[in-house]
Amino acid sequence: MLKNHFTIAFRNLLRYKLHSSINVMGLAIGISACLVIFLLVHHQRSFDTFHPDKERIYRVYTVYSGLFDATNSGIAFPIPDAIRKECTGVEAVGHFMTFSNLKISLGAQKEQGKVFEEQNKVVAAEPDYFRVFDSYHWLAGTPQTALSEPFKVVLTESRARFYFGNIEPRAALGQEINYNDSLLVTVSGIVSDLPKQTDLNFTDFISFSTISQSWLKNDVGGLEGMKEWGSTTSSSQVFIKLDKTTQTERLSKQLAQLVKKYQVDKDPKLKLAYPLQALADLRYSTIGIFNDSLAPANRKTLSALALVAGLLLLIACINFINLATAQSIQRSKEVGVRKVLGGTRGVLISQFLGETLVITLVAMLFSIALAKGAMVFFKEFLPEGLTFNLFNPSALSFIAGVLLLVSVLAGLYPAFVLSGFRPAVALKAKLSSKGSGSGVEWLRKGLIVFQFTFSLALIAGTLIIGRQIKFMQNAEMGFNADAVVHFRPPFQYEPEKRTLLSNQVRQLIGVKGVSIHADAPASQGINTRIFNFKGKKETEDHEFLVKGADTAYLNLYDITLLAGRNLLPADSTREYLINETALKQLGFKHPQEALGKNLIEDKTEYPIVGVVKDFHSRSLHEPIRPLVLAISPLGQRRELSLKLATQGKGTDSFKATMEQVEQSWKAVYPGEKFEYTFVDQDIAKFYENEQRTSKIMSAATGIAIFISCIGLFGLVSFMIGRRTREIKRQIWALPLRIL
Structure with a gap:
């Protein structure tokens, strides 16, 4: 029976070429848009989910209130050590400092080896950093000793190859690296690279004890600044890993006690707090961004995109429903014959659902090609690192789910309508030319109204976002950045x-x-x-x-x-x-x-x-x-x-x-290489997310309008075919009037 259903499905697919093409085209475009948005949303939500104890890792940051409201992603320099010594329930504390625009050379003198352009993925980290983030695999050296002494550095595997060529990890041990021609360190360990979906994409880990014995201490105000409880800099970061039994509320209370103990000389009106930020929230954080090649994600934007994807898919399904119910008159005799020959309603429903599944399968194949092409075409508007990879459990589950959902959503109602025809009426072809009944006709009109209402809403939303971006880019900043060139000397x-x-x-x-x-x-x-x-x-x-x-x-x-x-x-x-x-x-x-x-x-x-x-x-x-x-x-x-x-x-x-x-x-x-940027271009980077969202919304709007229009075209062409006699009576009527 199943084979028979699929045979009939393919036969009908070829028999009604125009309507089949419209259905396949509409579903393919809708599914491809849905697939691209799924890959985008999944990409953003998969950041740093590979860490074994991700649900127990938190960042501690600083919030001021009372006299003023301010948030700093960093922490005062003495606080991590105080957490380690005075807070219970903490398995590991990883304190590190970020550095940017460091010139790197190999060997004791710049002239002796290669020189690399300014790097922004260098940190000075405590040994416990690798206890907090134990997803690294040690290829050379040991986590217990690699960062235990000053003037040592641990490199990721890709960074070691970048510096020293295609050598074995152990061969890199003992090599010397010079930062800014004034900080000479020795390679003491090599670790594997983290997956690309991470905000912690550091490559050089200088031993933390090097800070106090080098110019690195200048970034925190020298040795005195390293002891100062009231000085907060975003370059001083700390992540902690709670033990398996500790709740965040318990640690938050202990952090509040640290404030009372060590901030005694501050104004009582100034409230200070050290909240915890879950590792899962790092991708959406607007403070303390480490992966400077990626703008932070926005949960509301991702949810809105997911909603748009669902509605685009719904519009494609509406096209299918409208055309299938309109086409029901042509298939009424087929239904009547099958029922007379003993076909039950359940068998007919399964047949029509099978036909829908075949059309959806064909549309799915086209949608994969369309989605891949769309990602290449819109590459500049998509997040860096987003790839077209369908061979992972999440993507395969999504495709299977969409296939099942579309087949049921688009095929179930037409299947019930078609299978509900009474044999005597169906064989006499006395069905209404407007459908199988007034209810079906009104539903069809309502669905068309919904399609274009949604399209108009997308148009309005796109225009609003576009005007907001234009307003922000052209708004007075309080200073003049026109024709101002900005660069950084070595x-x-x-x-x-x-x-x-x-x-x-x-x-x-x-x-x-x-x-x-x-x-x-x-x-x-x-x-x-x-x-x-x-x-x-x-x-x-x-x-x-x-x-x-x-x-x-x-x-x-x-x-x-x-x-x-x-x-x-x-x-x-x-x-x-x-x-x-x-x-x-x-x-x-x-x-x-x-x-x-x-x-x-x-x-x-x-x-x-x-x-x-x-x-x-x-x-x-x-x-x-x-x-x-x-x-x-x-x-x-x-x-x-x-x-x-x-x-x-x-x-x-x-x-x-x-x-x-x-x-x-x-x-x-x-x-030295000469590079510059315009300050107004730097300001425009503040709104990269909005610009990306605007482009995606514009594309979604175009897709929604196109799907709705081809559905309407198919419906009109079908109606013209059904009303051939009426058109012949008005043979002298202009084509535009007939349409």
Whole structure:
């Protein structure tokens, strides 16, 4: 019987070519869209799920409230050790520090070996890091000793091959690596690479004890900063693994006790907490992003995409239902004959469901090819690392589930309609030309209305998202980033070379201004510090965002000075500028009131000499934070910005100016690669997720409209065929009127 059902199904597939083609096309497009979105959602949700004890791993981060609200993904340097010594129920504590833009060479001197471009996947980690994340396999060295001494480094297998060529892991042991020409370490271990779906994609693990004995300590304020409980930097990260019996609530209470014990000298109005972030939530975190090649995922966006995928599939099924029920009149005699010959309703239902399954199978084959092509075509809008891999349990289960769901969803109602015909009526062909009854006709119309309503909703949603992105990209940030070029000189050279380069570039005709600073007004990096301020009644604590600037910073970025004066030339911090948000947080109503008042940092008082207008230091999604501008030591100001006289990025004058800048670069940094970005392009990266979502929504809208239209076309063509006599009576009617 089953063989007979499939034989009839293929025969009918060829018999009704137009309707079969429309059904296959609609289902194939709907399933392919659903498949691509499934792969995207599954890819995002599979990050860091391979760790054996993933449900017991948490990140500890810092939250301020009370006087101000702020979140920092990092932790004060002494806290991990305190957790290890004073908190129970913790199996392992992995403290590490992140570093970026490190120049790497092999051997004691740069000239002796290969030199690699700036790397951003280097951390200084405690040995227990590999106890927290025990999914690494040791190919050479041992986890107990590899990071137990200073000036040691553990590499991933791919990184070892990148540095030393195609050698055996054990052969890499004892090799020397030089970071920024000033930190020489010895390879003490090689571990396997983690799967690509990870946010912890570090490649170089320098022993944590190296920090205190090298220039690495400068990133946390030196040896004193390593002891400071009130200093929080996002580069200081800690992950912990709870033991199997400990609940997070228990550890949270112990962390609260640490706050009471060690934050005794802080303002009582300032509330400090150390929440726990589950490893599973890391992919969706907007703070402390480690995998800088990937924007964080958004749970709501993924859920919305999953909903859109389901509705696209539903639209394709509606096409099938409408055409199948409309076609029921043509098959009424077939149903009547089968019933007269003893066919039961159950047998007829199974036959029609079998036909639907065959059509769905054919559509599924086409959809796989379409999905693969779509992923190639839309590659730039999809997350990095997303591949078309159907040979995994999740993808195979999804395909089987879709095949079964579509076959039942699209085929069940038409099967009931067709199998419900009474033999006598069916054989006399007295069925309504509008379907098998008024109920079927109204359902068909309702489904068509639903199809186009959903399509219109997608159009509206796409337009809204597009306008939001356009608004955010064109909104006033509070500073001018037009024609501002941004680049980072090599870290390992003397800081004075940056001054030399800026002086040379400043003389160029096409350059209007040059600034040496720590980072641009809007950037991914966050550097916050705790300041004391003597209020009217008592000393208060405030956390401010800090940006290292110079005297040219305000003019180059057109930042408005509301009161006071600009910073004066200096070789270290001597005075501050604050923004309007900081002004309000300090309790002042007018900018003039803050001038001459002092902010206290590390028991040293610095005067406030000016107030600048608020500007956005992050995307428009985030509120403007209280901010301090100060002239930091030249060694900490590692970036240069140039204001160009021309605003045309592709003009001849721009190209000529940048060629001159590159010549100056080569004169100061011979042999170093010259790379630059535009600040407005860096700002646009804040909205990569929105842009990606907008493109996907646009594609989904086009698919929904196309599926709905081909379904409507099939329905209209069928109706025209059924009303041939009526059309012949109006032989002189125009084709448009007939349609």
